[in-house]
Structure formats: C-alpha cells, structure tokens
Amino acid sequence: MTDETLVDRATLPRPDVTAAEAGDILQSRYGLSGAITELGSQQDRNYRLDTDERRYVLKICHVAYATLELEAQNAAIHHISTKVGAPRVPRVIPSTDGQHIVAVTVRDQTYQVRLLEYLEGEGLTHPKHLPRESVAALGALCARLAESLADFSHPGLDRSLQWDLRRAGPVAVQLLSAITDSAARDRIAKTMVSAVRRIQPLAPYLRLQAVHHDVTGDNVVSRRDDKGHLIPDGVIDFGDIIRGWLIGDLAVTCASLLHQADGDPLYILPAVKAYHEVYPLTEQELRALWPLVVARAVILVASSEQQISIDPENDYVRGNLESERRIFDTAVSAPFELMEIAVLNAVGIETATLLTEDWQPLLPDIDPATISFVDLGVQSPHFTAGNWSQADIDWRLLARAAAETGTAATRYGEHRLSRSKLRSAAPPSTFTLHSDICLAGGSVIAAPFAGKVSWKNHHFILVGEGINLHLDGVEPLLEDEADVEAGQSIGTVSGEDGSLGGLRVQLSTLQGTEPPLFCAPREAVAWSQLCPSPAALLGPDVNAPRPASAELFALRQAHLAKPQKNYYEAPPQIERGWKEHMFDVEGRAYVDMLNNVTILGHGHPRLAEAIGEQWLRLNTNSRFHYGAIAEFSERLASLAPEGLDTVFLVNSGSEANDLALRLAWAHTGARHTLCLLEAYHGWSVASDAVSTSIADNPQALTTRPAWVHAVLSPNTYSGTFRGSESAAGYLDAVFAALEAIDAKGEGLAGFIAEPVYGNAGGISLPDGYLTAVYGQVRARGGVCIADEVQVGYGRLGHHFWGFEQQGVVPDIITIAKGMGNGHPLGAVITTRAIAESLEKEGYFFSSAGGSPVSCAAGMTVLDIMADERLQENARVVGDYLKGRLVALIEHHQIVGAVHGMGLYLGLELVRDRTTLEPATQETAAICSRLLDLGVLMQPTGDHLNVLKIKPPLCLTAESADFFVEMLEKVLSEGW
The missing domain is CATH 3.90.1200.10 (Aminoglycoside phosphotransferase (APH), C-terminal lobe)
Structure with a gap:
C-alpha cells in the first residue's frame, strides 16, 4: 500500500x-x-x-x-x-x-x-x-x-x-x-x-x-x-x-x-x-x-x-x-x-567522558591553585536573613572575595541559593553549569584546544572537535572565524589593567546552540554531561561537592532509632529556613504549612542574636540566680488569667504535660484522670498514658493504665454525635465516666484536654463543652488541665489561649512548641497552691528548663510576637486562608470539612460525604504531591485523613494563596 x-x-x-x-x-x-x-x-x-x-x-x-x-x-x-x-x-x-x-x-x-x-x-x-x-x-x-x-x-x-x-x-x-x-x-x-x-x-x-x-x-x-x-x-x-x-x-x-x-x-x-x-x-x-x-x-x-x-x-x-x-x-x-x-x-548506561589530558591552560598567567572559590550554595555562611534574594548578590560576594585574594571564582555544579524561587510549583534552575571568575582586567586568555573562533554579540566561542568553549567578558585578539592552535592567545579579560574584571567560562558539547547557564536539579545529571565541568581549566576545586542526601539518609536510618520517624518516604534534605519557607540542599523552596514549632518563622535574625549574646555571657541551670528567669516567669504569669501566677519552666510539651499530671495527683491525692480519645499529649510515661491517638500509637486503646479514663472525642463533624446539637451526647459520655470513677471511691485527679482539638485536626469543641466538664470535674475535687502546647500562644488569632474560645479558665496551663521558636522550651502555669502541692513529693528540677539561654529565647519570642503583631496576622491571614479552603468544598467532593481558626486549621478529606469514610490513602498521596509542588504538609487525626495546617504565624497572604492554589491543583489534576 x-x-x-x-x-x-x-x-x-x-x-x-x-x-x-x-x-x-x-x-x-x-x-x-x-x-x-x-x-x-x-x-x-x-x-x-x-x-x-x-x-x-x-x-x-x-x-x-x-x-x-x-x-x-x-x-x-x-x-x-x-x-x-x-x-x-x-x-x-x-x-x-x-x-x-x-x-x-x-x-x-x-x-x-x-x-x-x-x-x-x-x-x-x-x-x-x-x-x-x-x-x-x-x-x-x-x-x-x-x-x-x-x-x-x-x-x-x-x-x-x-x-x-x-x-x-x-x-x-x-x-x-x-x-x-x-x-x-x-x-x-x-x-x-x-x-x-x-x-x-x-x-x-x-x-x-x-x-x-x-x-x-x-x-x-x-x-x-x-x-x-x-x-x-x-x-x-x-x-x-x-x-x-x-x-x-x-x-x-x-x-x-x-x-x-x-x-x-x-x-x-x-x-x-x-x-x-x-x-x-x-x-x-x-x-x-x-x-x-x-x-x-x-x-x-x-x-x-x-x-x-x-x-x-x-x-x-x-x-x-x-x-x-x-x-x-x-x-x-x-x-x-x-x-x-x-x-x-x-537505565544505567554511561556515556563517554570528555578527554582533557592534552588541554593547555586557559589562563596561562594564573595558577589554578591560587584561585579562591566562593561558596554560593544553600548552606553558605555568606547568606543570612534572606540576603540571597538581593540583586547581584552572587557577583558582589565574588568581587569581595577577589578583592581579598586577587582571583576568585564561583563553583560549577553548585545549587545556588540565589536562584531559588519562593512559591514556585516547579523546582527552579539552581544547578550551575558554568563558572564566573573575578580577576585582573587584561589577563591573557589562551585556547585550551585547537579550533575555530566565533565572536557574536560579545559572546566568544572556541569551537573544537566535539567540544565548545563559551566565554563572556573577553576582549578578542582574533577575527571572527579564525583558526587557532592549542595554547594560542585568543583574548584578554575585559577591563583596565589593574582593575577587576569578570570572565564567564562554560564548556558545551552542543553544536550551534548556546547552552543554559543553569538547569533544574532533576536535569543536572544529563546537562552536566552536555556542559561538563571546567575543572581541566580552573582546577578540581571548581567542582562544588554534590549533596549527599541519600547517603546521609541511609546513615540516619542506620543509627537513629527506628521509632523516631521522618516525614515522607524520600524526604528532601532541608538545610535552611527563612520566614515561612524552608530550603533543601538543591535550592528548592517549600512553603512550610505544618511547622508550628517555629511560631515566628525560620531564621529570625533577632532571635538568633539574642540567643547568641546570652550564650556568650552565661548559660547554666535554673538553680542559680539570674535575672532572666525571674523576668521570664513574670511575663508568662502575666499572660495567664488572674490567679494562675506560678510558673514551672521545662524543656518540652511532653515534660510540661507530665508535670501537670503530677501536680494534679499531688494536689488531689488521687490518680484517676479523665482524657479524650484521639488525643496526643506527649511521649513521657504519664503524658503518653493519657495520649489515645491510634495514629501515634496503634495500641493506644488497649494499653492504657487503669487510672486513665478516655471518653468520646467531641468531634461534631465525624464523631459519634454530629451537628450543632451534639454536645449533650458527648457530655453524657463524660458524666458516665465520672460516675464510674465515683463508684470506685478513689477520687478524681483531674481532666486534661486540648481546648481546641489539635491532634484531630484543629477541631473546635462544642459550645459549652468545657464549661460543663470543668464544672463536674471541680465538683469532685479534680483539677482542669488545658494543654495549650499546640493550639495556644496566639496561634488561634482570635484568642491568645485556646481555652478562651470556650469561655473557661483552667487550673493548669501547659505550653511549649512555639514559645521558644524551636529552642527546647516549655512551661506549666498554675496556682501557687497547686504548685506547692508538689513539695510533698520533693523539689522539682529541669536541667535546661529555664536556663538563661532558654529564658532569653522565650522573652525574645514574646517581644517579636508583639512587635510584628503575629497574633493579629494569625487572625487576619488565618481567616482569609480558612475562607479559601472552605470554598474548595463546593468544587471537590473529597473535601469534607474545614476545622479550626487562625493558623491552626484542619482540612478533613473523606471518600463519601454521607458515610464520612476517611480518605486515608488519598490524604497521604496528596501530601506527597504537594511536596513535589513546593508545599510541606502532613496528615493528622486517628485516620490520618486531615491536613494539619499550622504554619509559622508570619505566613503571608501570598503564601496562603500559593498553598490553596497548589492544593486545588492536586485535587483537580490527581495525585
């Protein structure tokens, strides 16, 4: 045919x-x-x-x-x-x-x-x-x-x-x-x-x-x-x-x-x-x-x-x-x-490597060993406080190095931080395929190999056999299309003698095409073979060390205890943060939508300066007398409701909740404690005992000690009782548990709960729930513990404390997470009477809790929160973000509900809006796809079907928009 x-x-x-x-x-x-x-x-x-x-x-x-x-x-x-x-x-x-x-x-x-x-x-x-x-x-x-x-x-x-x-x-x-x-x-x-x-x-x-x-x-x-x-x-x-x-x-x-x-x-x-x-x-x-x-x-x-x-x-x-x-x-x-x-x-087939043994020096008057190479990578000490986003920062750092050493160059194969892009769905082109050299103007440039000269639009090319040398910043000595021999002078570095000039050097095997100066990390292996390293011209130090992420992850897996998990199956190696952004070693920027520890944002220079200054002066344990511990304790007490005026300083949320339980036991003389299902309070023995989340511990519901009494989680969306009138059903479950404890005749120590249901996805409790429970607990002599580790400290925007949303005052407040912006710091705030009950069992001591450095960190965090109005930002941006998330419900059947307030939100994903079957597999896959699109997100809840949205409180509306747009892209396109 x-x-x-x-x-x-x-x-x-x-x-x-x-x-x-x-x-x-x-x-x-x-x-x-x-x-x-x-x-x-x-x-x-x-x-x-x-x-x-x-x-x-x-x-x-x-x-x-x-x-x-x-x-x-x-x-x-x-x-x-x-x-x-x-x-x-x-x-x-x-x-x-x-x-x-x-x-x-x-x-x-x-x-x-x-x-x-x-x-x-x-x-x-x-x-x-x-x-x-x-x-x-x-x-x-x-x-x-x-x-x-x-x-x-x-x-x-x-x-x-x-x-x-x-x-x-x-x-x-x-x-x-x-x-x-x-x-x-x-x-x-x-x-x-x-x-x-x-x-x-x-x-x-x-x-x-x-x-x-x-x-x-x-x-x-x-x-x-x-x-x-x-x-x-x-x-x-x-x-x-x-x-x-x-x-x-x-x-x-x-x-x-x-x-x-x-x-x-x-x-x-x-x-x-x-x-x-x-x-x-x-x-x-x-x-x-x-x-x-x-x-x-x-x-x-x-x-x-x-x-x-x-x-x-x-x-x-x-x-x-x-x-x-x-x-x-x-x-x-x-x-x-x-x-x-x-x-x-x-498929594992290697291509031929470039042969350079017979090449002549490119810069015959300069010993490659004298060239200083400037680190412009993600972990470079030259970068701080976002200065990598300044125009021409790389050239300015290069010129400064050259002024100090005579000749300086950038490194080939480096992932440039200055090339990173915030809020980008695709990885930016950060991998460097060339080297820039800052050296004396007028320096001689020679042909490393024989070829033909091409000079177009100030771009100089030496075309050899299977390889081209691309140069910028050259004053040519030859006519266009001239033939040259290896070692022959072909030009000089632009600029007056004695002044510093710039020379850009790039090799390429592509014929008739000017190669890119940078490529995306995923293209680096292929492009580095088309644009090989200029090490033969500038010495081996021109090659930046390649990230060893896989090797480091293997090392982590070999020596870090297996229960200490990591996010993602193939996690990026994160080595820098700035505000609500985190950067991996390849210069990929991610919007951090889950890091509630860094309440101020990453890399805050004011906090770093305060911690550094205090560390240079003094850091010791809290049994010594120094001003910071008194000042910080007073500031924390002033944030609490009247009567809660006594502070314990500890290292973490687990330690804070553990101490709160011990205080309840000591003060009441009882041990029985009421808690909620699906809750998480920490990993110490006592805090783990009242943690009932099966996502964190699959055996949680069958391994609680006898003194723990877990009641139905008051989840009005997907819990046992649903809707605005469901509070009565959940309260009946609490009252039944209290009556069972009464029947034992051993007394009640207290009740612990997050005032906003953080671990389940930022779910608000039914109106009046804590008022009724606190009343019944106190009527039996128990104390009420508000676990504010995740939801408190301004994160809700509309309230500084989570319990304010319920209109109650607890007997004990526990805090940690953001109060140190990542520095290990926690606290318990309570009444003096409850605090002094602990002395019946001896004194309390936390080695690093309340150290001078910890106190400096804690006070500086409070100062920055006030000066930068971060609680207000959590309210404004949080409300805006929640509104955009709620709008997804109309267009995507998998979106069941949006929980929470401020910058503690949860997006619950379901397979069926009638049965509310959890979309567990889908949620994990959605988080994985979001990572590819530049967003850090993880699931939470017993069924791991809720996106836990708790970013730094400095989150901008632009970053909130980017998160929603990427989430909508995933929901529309698939995962």
Missing part, C-alpha cells in the same frame, strides 16, 4: 452507525440487548453494551481495513491470553453463528463488526497528573505486552498504518497540508525533519516484532494499589497492532504520558526504566527513543488537525487535540541530546 493510499484511508470519518442501529446489530447477530453507550474513537465507531450479566464493546470498522488485519488483532489477543505474566486482554466474543468478524450493511454501507469483552478498570487518560508509580507501571505493562508478542506472527501484521513510526516522515508530509496556520505548519515540519535525521542512522539496528503500538492511557485499564495509585494491568484496542519497531512501541507510550507531564519531558523516565527492567532494550534503541517520541507527537497533532477538518463533529478527536498539542510542546522543549543522555542514564 502506498503512503498516499495510507493517508486516504486515514481521512475516512467514523462509520455512520447510530446507537439504535448498533443495538439492532447486537440483537440480530449476537442475541444481546441492553443499555448502549458510545465510546470515543478516532476512526472506528465503538459502543458499550451493558446487559444484566456483563458488559461488551461493539467495534464497527470500515471495509477499507482488510479482514486479514482484524483477524490479526483477534489472533494477537488470543496469543497474549495464553502467556503467563502478560497483561489482561479482552476476549473476542463470537456471533450467534460462530463468526469472530461479521460483515453488516447499514443504510447501503457495509462495515465489519466485532464484539469484545469489556475489560473492567480505570483508564489513565482522565487524571491530569499521574504519580511516578503509575508512570513506571505503565512502562512495565508495555514491556510485558511486547514480551508476550515477541513470538507472535500473522500475515495481517504486515500492513500500512499511518501510526507506524517507520513511515512517520512521509505520513507527516501528507498530513501537514491540513494545518492552515503556516507558522505552526513550518514548526511541526522542521521538528519532524530533525527527528527523522536522528532516527535514520539508527534505523538498521532497531528490532522488528509484533507490537501493540498504542499502549496509551486510553487503551489500558487499571486497578488501585494500597496507596491509591492507579496501576495499569490490562490492555484494550488492538487496532494499531503491526509488525514494527519494538522501540517505537515504547515511544508511543512515552509520548502519551507527555500530556500529563506538566511540561517536564523527564517525566517519562520511570516508564523507560521500568520497561528496560522487564524487556531490555539495546543502546541503539534507547538512543532512538526520544526522536521517535517527537515523531509520534508530530503525527498526533497533524492527524488530529486533519481529522477535525473532515469530521468536525468528532468530539473525541476535538477533545484530544488540546492534549496532543501539549504533548508536542513538551516533546520539543528539550534538546535531543539532553533526552538521549537522560534516557541512557535512566
């Missing part, structure tokens, strides 16, 4: 067969009836039939497609079904007279019809985002399918098909005529020419076999794994099966993924790696992969444009066109050379 005939066949519209006519075919030829739904297709007409027992797909095809081709499809399906480990495939259902391909005539037009089993499962096309697990699983599925077809042959496979990538060039030429936009047509044509040029030398080495050639999101069915990820395990639609290039089969799959890649061509690499692990590819095939992906992208766009022109009512094609344009744009966004290296690296 000629290419012209091939394209003519491709121009056919879908068969003109209505749903009613399809029903007649099903009844007359297969004896089946039921509900009929049309399915999308480009050139077939497909209908799904739902009967009482099962579902089927009726495929109606033009007679222009030979019966032999359809027989090949049926035979391939049967062949695959006999292979162990092969994907699921649909069965071909015979007609009532035993035929697998039936000729039918509809309104004088003859068609060929087949009936297939409907393969149950979810497709992959609908989600706008697929996680790495799904991408890898699709690659593995494609490999298993190809492997199962390796020994399949059929005469119907040798056919002409417009999608056959072996014919991509000629087919594209024919299809391009349908594109009326000349600029778009020229761009697409040039792209195809470039792709074909790279494919042609490799073509003789590409394996041929039977291939499905359309393993895309539309043509697979998936199940969900235990993390909620879509994992494809079945394949449908064998309409494009041919004998073709094996690597072309994978190229089709990779191209299909690009519409979900969010513009990142490296998104396909997990699929490539997974494919290669199942069904290994040759190096030539791997080198051909990306050009074939680009060729497929061209054919997709050109074919859809043409199909729309001849079948304008085809909504299926029209709906696909936008994603196919997105595929094309992503495919052409990266150089072929970059993707080739990335693909090879993904």
Whole structure:
C-alpha cells in the first residue's frame, strides 16, 4: 500500500452507525440487548453494551481495513491470553453463528463488526497528573505486552498504518497540508525533519516484532494499589497492532504520558526504566527513543488537525487535540541530546567522558591553585536573613572575595541559593553549569584546544572537535572565524589593567546552540554531561561537592532509632529556613504549612542574636540566680488569667504535660484522670498514658493504665454525635465516666484536654463543652488541665489561649512548641497552691528548663510576637486562608470539612460525604504531591485523613494563596 493510499484511508470519518442501529446489530447477530453507550474513537465507531450479566464493546470498522488485519488483532489477543505474566486482554466474543468478524450493511454501507469483552478498570487518560508509580507501571505493562508478542506472527501484521513510526516522515508530509496556520505548519515540519535525521542512522539496528503500538492511557485499564495509585494491568484496542519497531512501541507510550507531564519531558523516565527492567532494550534503541517520541507527537497533532477538518463533529478527536498539542510542546522543549543522555542514564548506561589530558591552560598567567572559590550554595555562611534574594548578590560576594585574594571564582555544579524561587510549583534552575571568575582586567586568555573562533554579540566561542568553549567578558585578539592552535592567545579579560574584571567560562558539547547557564536539579545529571565541568581549566576545586542526601539518609536510618520517624518516604534534605519557607540542599523552596514549632518563622535574625549574646555571657541551670528567669516567669504569669501566677519552666510539651499530671495527683491525692480519645499529649510515661491517638500509637486503646479514663472525642463533624446539637451526647459520655470513677471511691485527679482539638485536626469543641466538664470535674475535687502546647500562644488569632474560645479558665496551663521558636522550651502555669502541692513529693528540677539561654529565647519570642503583631496576622491571614479552603468544598467532593481558626486549621478529606469514610490513602498521596509542588504538609487525626495546617504565624497572604492554589491543583489534576 502506498503512503498516499495510507493517508486516504486515514481521512475516512467514523462509520455512520447510530446507537439504535448498533443495538439492532447486537440483537440480530449476537442475541444481546441492553443499555448502549458510545465510546470515543478516532476512526472506528465503538459502543458499550451493558446487559444484566456483563458488559461488551461493539467495534464497527470500515471495509477499507482488510479482514486479514482484524483477524490479526483477534489472533494477537488470543496469543497474549495464553502467556503467563502478560497483561489482561479482552476476549473476542463470537456471533450467534460462530463468526469472530461479521460483515453488516447499514443504510447501503457495509462495515465489519466485532464484539469484545469489556475489560473492567480505570483508564489513565482522565487524571491530569499521574504519580511516578503509575508512570513506571505503565512502562512495565508495555514491556510485558511486547514480551508476550515477541513470538507472535500473522500475515495481517504486515500492513500500512499511518501510526507506524517507520513511515512517520512521509505520513507527516501528507498530513501537514491540513494545518492552515503556516507558522505552526513550518514548526511541526522542521521538528519532524530533525527527528527523522536522528532516527535514520539508527534505523538498521532497531528490532522488528509484533507490537501493540498504542499502549496509551486510553487503551489500558487499571486497578488501585494500597496507596491509591492507579496501576495499569490490562490492555484494550488492538487496532494499531503491526509488525514494527519494538522501540517505537515504547515511544508511543512515552509520548502519551507527555500530556500529563506538566511540561517536564523527564517525566517519562520511570516508564523507560521500568520497561528496560522487564524487556531490555539495546543502546541503539534507547538512543532512538526520544526522536521517535517527537515523531509520534508530530503525527498526533497533524492527524488530529486533519481529522477535525473532515469530521468536525468528532468530539473525541476535538477533545484530544488540546492534549496532543501539549504533548508536542513538551516533546520539543528539550534538546535531543539532553533526552538521549537522560534516557541512557535512566537505565544505567554511561556515556563517554570528555578527554582533557592534552588541554593547555586557559589562563596561562594564573595558577589554578591560587584561585579562591566562593561558596554560593544553600548552606553558605555568606547568606543570612534572606540576603540571597538581593540583586547581584552572587557577583558582589565574588568581587569581595577577589578583592581579598586577587582571583576568585564561583563553583560549577553548585545549587545556588540565589536562584531559588519562593512559591514556585516547579523546582527552579539552581544547578550551575558554568563558572564566573573575578580577576585582573587584561589577563591573557589562551585556547585550551585547537579550533575555530566565533565572536557574536560579545559572546566568544572556541569551537573544537566535539567540544565548545563559551566565554563572556573577553576582549578578542582574533577575527571572527579564525583558526587557532592549542595554547594560542585568543583574548584578554575585559577591563583596565589593574582593575577587576569578570570572565564567564562554560564548556558545551552542543553544536550551534548556546547552552543554559543553569538547569533544574532533576536535569543536572544529563546537562552536566552536555556542559561538563571546567575543572581541566580552573582546577578540581571548581567542582562544588554534590549533596549527599541519600547517603546521609541511609546513615540516619542506620543509627537513629527506628521509632523516631521522618516525614515522607524520600524526604528532601532541608538545610535552611527563612520566614515561612524552608530550603533543601538543591535550592528548592517549600512553603512550610505544618511547622508550628517555629511560631515566628525560620531564621529570625533577632532571635538568633539574642540567643547568641546570652550564650556568650552565661548559660547554666535554673538553680542559680539570674535575672532572666525571674523576668521570664513574670511575663508568662502575666499572660495567664488572674490567679494562675506560678510558673514551672521545662524543656518540652511532653515534660510540661507530665508535670501537670503530677501536680494534679499531688494536689488531689488521687490518680484517676479523665482524657479524650484521639488525643496526643506527649511521649513521657504519664503524658503518653493519657495520649489515645491510634495514629501515634496503634495500641493506644488497649494499653492504657487503669487510672486513665478516655471518653468520646467531641468531634461534631465525624464523631459519634454530629451537628450543632451534639454536645449533650458527648457530655453524657463524660458524666458516665465520672460516675464510674465515683463508684470506685478513689477520687478524681483531674481532666486534661486540648481546648481546641489539635491532634484531630484543629477541631473546635462544642459550645459549652468545657464549661460543663470543668464544672463536674471541680465538683469532685479534680483539677482542669488545658494543654495549650499546640493550639495556644496566639496561634488561634482570635484568642491568645485556646481555652478562651470556650469561655473557661483552667487550673493548669501547659505550653511549649512555639514559645521558644524551636529552642527546647516549655512551661506549666498554675496556682501557687497547686504548685506547692508538689513539695510533698520533693523539689522539682529541669536541667535546661529555664536556663538563661532558654529564658532569653522565650522573652525574645514574646517581644517579636508583639512587635510584628503575629497574633493579629494569625487572625487576619488565618481567616482569609480558612475562607479559601472552605470554598474548595463546593468544587471537590473529597473535601469534607474545614476545622479550626487562625493558623491552626484542619482540612478533613473523606471518600463519601454521607458515610464520612476517611480518605486515608488519598490524604497521604496528596501530601506527597504537594511536596513535589513546593508545599510541606502532613496528615493528622486517628485516620490520618486531615491536613494539619499550622504554619509559622508570619505566613503571608501570598503564601496562603500559593498553598490553596497548589492544593486545588492536586485535587483537580490527581495525585
């Protein structure tokens, strides 16, 4: 068949067969009836039939497609079904007279019809985002399918098909005529020419076999794994099966993924790696992969444009066109050379290294050993208090170093902090592919290797054999296009003799293209091979040390106790913070939406200065007499309600709650203590005893000591009793527990609870709940403990203390977390009578609690909170943020409720708004995707289905917006 005939066949519209006519075919030829739904297709007409027992797909095809081709499809399906480990495939259902391909005539037009089993499962096309697990699983599925077809042959496979990538060039030429936009047509044509040029030398080495050639999101069915990820395990639609290039089969799959890649061509690499692990590819095939992906992208766009022109009512094609344009744009966004290296690296194949042994010095008058290299990385001591965001900070630091040492340079392969971007959904280009040198103007520059000089727009290039040297800041000594020998002088550093000048140095193997100065961290391995280190020119110290995150994490896992968990399965290495932002070692900035410890924000210079000054003067234990402990104790007491005037200073919230319980026991002479289910109060023996969260301790409900009495958590949204009138039900549970304690005749020590239900997700207690409980507890001689460790200290915005929201005054207040902004500091505030009860058991002492440094930290935190009006910010920004989160409920069924106030909020995610089934797996996956988008977030609650939103109180409205926008992106696109 000629290419012209091939394209003519491709121009056919879908068969003109209505749903009613399809029903007649099903009844007359297969004896089946039921509900009929049309399915999308480009050139077939497909209908799904739902009967009482099962579902089927009726495929109606033009007679222009030979019966032999359809027989090949049926035979391939049967062949695959006999292979162990092969994907699921649909069965071909015979007609009532035993035929697998039936000729039918509809309104004088003859068609060929087949009936297939409907393969149950979810497709992959609908989600706008697929996680790495799904991408890898699709690659593995494609490999298993190809492997199962390796020994399949059929005469119907040798056919002409417009999608056959072996014919991509000629087919594209024919299809391009349908594109009326000349600029778009020229761009697409040039792209195809470039792709074909790279494919042609490799073509003789590409394996041929039977291939499905359309393993895309539309043509697979998936199940969900235990993390909620879509994992494809079945394949449908064998309409494009041919004998073709094996690597072309994978190229089709990779191209299909690009519409979900969010513009990142490296998104396909997990699929490539997974494919290669199942069904290994040759190096030539791997080198051909990306050009074939680009060729497929061209054919997709050109074919859809043409199909729309001849079948304008085809909504299926029209709906696909936008994603196919997105595929094309992503495919052409990266150089072929970059993707080739990335693909090879993904499967463990190393590319050749640059040979530099014979190179001559670039700066013959300067000894590389005398060059000082400036640290501009994330952990650089030169950076503090956000100064890395100042314009030209890198050049200014470089010039300062050069003024001190004579010659200074920046480092290659460094993740520049100055290149970081706040509130960015994509990782910024922080990886440095060049070196800047500050040195004496007029310094001689020599050619390290032989080549030809190119001088354009003040950009100097020495073009060598397989390598180019790019220089900026050069006064050239040669004419443009001049030939030079190794060691020959080619220019001088711009600037007057004796003054400092700047020289930019970059190597590149790309021909005819100026390389980027920086790349994103995920591209660093590939780009560093295209733009190798200038170590041969400037000495080995020009290379910045690479982050050892994986090695450090392994070290952590080897020596840190296993119960001491970490956020995320593959956590970023965080080494810097600033305000509500945290930075990993690659310069990626994250909006910190969960760090309630750093109440002021990260890296506050005023706090650091206060702690440093105090440490230089004195730090000791609290049994010594010094002014800070008296001043800080007085300030804490002044924050509490009248009568709570006595302070204990401790190290942590666990210690504070443990001490509060001991105070209750000592003061009442009783031990029985009332607490709430789903609560968390700490890890010491006593505080853990009253912690009942099964998320923190799966055995919590079966291992409480006899003195602990846990009552129903008063959760009016998803608890036992729901709604605004539910308080009575929860109070009845408390009263029943109190009566049970009364019956023991051993007295009541007290009641401990967070005034806002922090661990469960910032859930407010029912109105009047604490008033009623506190009254009953005190009537029995018990004391009331308000655990303000998480929710208090201004975080609620509308109130400084959580108990103020309930209109009560506790007997004991415990605090920690933010009161030291990360410095280990906690406190218990109570009455003098309760405090002095402890002396019956001896004196109290905390080694670091109330030390001079701790007190300095605590007072400075209070000063900054007042001066920067952080409680007011928590109210204003918190209310704004809550309003935006509440608006998500209308658009996303998974969002059940928004809890809390100020900057202690919880977003509860449910699978069903009626049953309120917790969306536990989804919440974990959403947090993982948010990390990829630059937001730090974790789940909380007994079912780990609540996003715990408790950022630093300096959170800006811009960062709140970014968080909501990224969350909405995840909820809309998938996770």
